[in-house]
């Protein structure tokens with residue numbers, strides 16, 4: 600590990616790839632040059648101690664009218680309910696997904712050894728040791744996968760190591776929650792028969808199953824079938840912020856039981872008790888969620904799941920260069936270096952080692 604006091608930060612979720620393969624959703628920018636756009640680029644990662652994480656491939660809805668992040672309630676709203684977007688066409692979803700995957704593989708090639716797409720736990724620890732950015736290829740939703748799971752086999756061979764069963768919309772396998780505040784995550788049906796087959800196939804191949812965005816019923820259906828730790832890459836505690844996207848105490852307890860993990864999301868709307876999308880939100884709100892989860896289910900089961908480049912960050916954090924401030928806030932709150940190592944990377948490494956083949 601690095602010899603100075605800097606801890607390598609491995610993170611559960613970022614959306615930086617979208618700025619490359621979906622430039623319309625943001626300003627197209629180079630990943631290799633420092634800019635003020637978004638939250639992540641390579642120079643800012645290095646400055647913030649960001650050692651890697653889950654790089655999401657996301658397929659936006661075809662229409663500009665539905666859902667996050669196109670339309671958002673205004674920052675003063677204390678209650679909102681976004682409509683659940685329609686499901687996607689398989690051919691369209693696959694085309695965009697392949698664009699997203701290609702953008703990550705091109706980054707890896709252009710990085711001249713600074714970024715590596717990680718396929719095993721040993722590759723992950725080696726990258727952390729050598730200060731190579733460790734990128735896990737993640738799909739945020741299973742829309743690009745056919746019900747026969749042919750594409751899953753191919754995507755796995757190509758490098759897919761983490762799959763969100765659903766984003767916040769229905770698909771052939773599962774359904775996600777609408778963005779609603781306040782609201783329970785119990786918003787709709789669980790896994791379909793094809794969804795159950797998908798969970799078993801992920802277990803067989805060694806693909807991490809991400810339960811972020813899924814309905815509570817989908818969470819429990821997966822918990823009943825899956826043999827691997829339950830993982831939610833980017834969410835918070837529902838007891839502290841009653842958003843549909845956050846986890847109830849019962850869900851947290853099941854994650855502990857399975858030796859799983861929660862990556863705490865930094866999106867202000869999933870942190871604040873009042874759910875407002877207000878950037879003027881203190882860093883202590885992130886600490887509050889980490890603290891709650893650590894106290895309820897143990898420090899071994901909590902980590903970061905920033906949602907950089909996909910959400911509204913607290914102003915104090917700003918972007919990935921604010922991570923040392925967050926680590927300092929945790930130290931000030933009583934977290935020692937052992938605890939910080941668990942939160943920053945050790946917990947993720949343990950769970951990935953147990954999950955991947």
Ligand SMILES: [Zn+2]
Nearest residue numbers: 739811812833
């Ligand atoms: Zn998300």
